[in-house]
Amino acid sequence: MDRPAIAAPSTRKAAQHAVLMDRLSLLKVFVNNPKKFFPAAMGGGEWHTGGVVAVLAVVEAVRVIGGGIAGAEAAWQCAHAGVPVVLSEMRPVRNSPAHHTDHLGELVCSNSFGAMATDRAPGLLKEELRRLGSLVIAVADTHAVPAGGALAVDRAVYTRDLTERVANHPLIALRREEVTAIPEAGIVIFATGPLTSEPLAGSLQALTGLEYLSFFDAASPIVEGESLDTDKVFLASRYDRGEAAYYNCPMDEAQYRAFWEALVAAEQAELKEFEHEERKYFEACLPVEELARRGFETLRYGPLKPVGLTDPRTGRWPFACVQLRQEDKAGRLWNLVGFQTNLKWGEQKRVFQMIPGLESAEFVRLGVMHRNTFLCSPHLLAPTLQFHAHPRLFACGQITGTEGYTAAVAGGWLAGINAARMAQGREPLVLPPETMAGALVGYVSHGDPKTFQPMPPNFALLPEITPRIRHKQQRYWAYRDRALAAIDTFGRTHGLGAALALARAN
Numbered sequence: 001m002d003r004p005a006i007a008a009p010s011t012r013k014a015a016q017h018a019v020l021m022d023r024l025s026l027l028k029v030f031v032n033n034p035k036k037f038f039p040a041a042m043g044g045g046e047w048h049t050g051g052v053v054a055v056l057a058v059v060e061a062v063r064v065i066g067g068g069i070a071g072a073e074a075a076w077q078c079a080h081a082g083v084p085v086v087l088s089e090m091r092p093v094r095n096s097p098a099h100h101t102d103h104l105g106e107l108v109c110s111n112s113f114g115a116m117a118t119d120r121a122p123g124l125l126k127e128e129l130r131r132l133g134s135l136v137i138a139v140a141d142t143h144a145v146p147a148g149g150a151l152a153v154d155r156a157v158y159t160r161d162l163t164e165r166v167a168n169h170p171l172i173a174l175r176r177e178e179v180t181a182i183p184e185a186g187i188v189i190f191a192t193g194p195l196t197s198e199p200l201a202g203s204l205q206a207l208t209g210l211e212y213l214s215f216f217d218a219a220s221p222i223v224e225g226e227s228l229d230t231d232k233v234f235l236a237s238r239y240d241r242g243e244a245a246y247y248n249c250p251m252d253e254a255q256y257r258a259f260w261e262a263l264v265a266a267e268q269a270e271l272k273e274f275e276h277e278e279r280k281y282f283e284a285c286l287p288v289e290e291l292a293r294r295g296f297e298t299l300r301y302g303p304l305k306p307v308g309l310t311d312p313r314t315g316r317w318p319f320a321c322v323q324l325r326q327e328d329k330a331g332r333l334w335n336l337v338g339f340q341t342n343l344k345w346g347e348q349k350r351v352f353q354m355i356p357g358l359e360s361a362e363f364v365r366l367g368v369m370h371r372n373t374f375l376c377s378p379h380l381l382a383p384t385l386q387f388h389a390h391p392r393l394f395a396c397g398q399i400t401g402t403e404g405y406t407a408a409v410a411g412g413w414l415a416g417i418n419a420a421r422m423a424q425g426r427e428p429l430v431l432p433p434e435t436m437a438g439a440l441v442g443y444v445s446h447g448d449p450k451t452f453q454p455m456p457p458n459f460a461l462l463p464e465i466t467p468r469i470r471h472k473q474q475r476y477w478a479y480r481d482r483a484l485a486a487i488d489t490f491g492r493t494h495g496l497g498a499a500l501a502l503a504r505a506n
């Protein structure tokens, strides 16, 4: 669908009006607080005067919709590159069911950005973002609290500081408003997250096509293929039809009984109030523990059906069998078929590692059943985070199908930089694929659209190192060294590393 036909009837006049309104917002900031534009005269950094120049030179403003983690990063990067930004955040005019404040970049649940160590995927991603000058990571580092190897923050101070830095940026006009339709003109970044408000989600659905926007995520855990015990699992398809496409984890009766008993007794995650109301959407897709509670045999007639799966070690069908389906083209990620679940994360690991062959499984993603608005990005987005069909539209954050706070920062960083480059008439950038940030964006833009599910940072997304390093820890170090070298080269080539000093000093 063409962009002008999406919202209200499009006219050249309406588009011009929207651009004028954006510029008016920026001019209001200037009139109300000229100090924001002249900190050089007041003893601040000289680059702030770029604000006046940009407004007076009528540089095209970028519209960022959503002031969460991704949107705050995107708006700041764009403005920092010298391009005026109008940032629309609906809170507190309209609240989301999960946020509690009107601050930008609020952490909706945990106060942790995940592991710090750079030989873990989330830690590597944070280090890359630090080197690229991410504002959110710089603010998080400033307000870190002890968390045993993770980057956790004092959430109130972190989010207040982040809000002030973004709202006080001379080139950012912050509007507290719900955007209900896709703006008809201009460069736009969508950063409205997993709880995008309904009118805008409807508009996005009209833009992309019904089947390319999901509202719920009922996903099974994903494990790294190399962490499976191949002495216990076997590759086969049911009745040997077609190629041997599944890893099968055979169980005898005693193993099945122990697994079933653990599953029915396992602790469930507490649902938020709004999630209780949304249970009805999952009626056709029950959590694996709910199926188990219906009776001892139920799973054996459902996801653990053993028929047609001959175990080569016994020559017989097992008593029950868990199947793992390939998740990525390279065959490094495997999905436990039919294991969507509401169990607590620790419980998932404990119970699912009882499955023969999964005793040492590395979980790159755990099962979820929750509201999550996300695009079928492999079909829609380029690795620059532009929509293929609408290159002046960008998307970032959880709505693109990345998962977690740090991944949202990465998307926000790239969308902000690229939107600014577009406004300046420069080519957008693609991150190096061997970096964690580049691999994540690569997954959302090039994954399999048929099975696309949100994904957190993990090493199985990175291109293999050849020759393959067998020792896991050494392989992770090699991934890290290669990624950081690539990010440094990338930053130097595009003059981006210097942003770090400013993010910290500002």
Ligand SMILES: Cc1cc2nc3c(=O)[nH]c(=O)nc-3n(C[C@H](O)[C@H](O)[C@H](O)COP(=O)(O)OP(=O)(O)OC[C@H]3O[C@@H](n4cnc5c(N)ncnc54)[C@H](O)[C@@H]3O)c2cc1C
Pocket (backbone or CB within 6 Å): 065, 066, 067, 068, 069, 070, 071, 088, 089, 090, 091, 096, 098, 099, 105, 106, 108, 109, 110, 111, 177, 178, 179, 180, 191, 192, 193, 194, 195, 196, 197, 200, 272, 371, 396, 397, 398, 399, 403, 404, 405, 406, 408
């Ligand atoms: C209940 C819940 C718990 C979570 N817990 C965690 C966790 O513990 N750890 C973790 O890493 N991840 C967690 N997540 C995932 C989390 O949402 C992301 O990691 C992160 O918040 C994504 O950032 P984002 O910027 O894409 O979205 P958000 O942070 O949600 O930001 C989107 C922003 O857009 C605004 N917005 C929405 N619609 C509009 C509109 N039409 N107009 C204007 N503004 C709009 C929203 O108010 C919000 O501020 C959780 C998600 C949910 C729903």
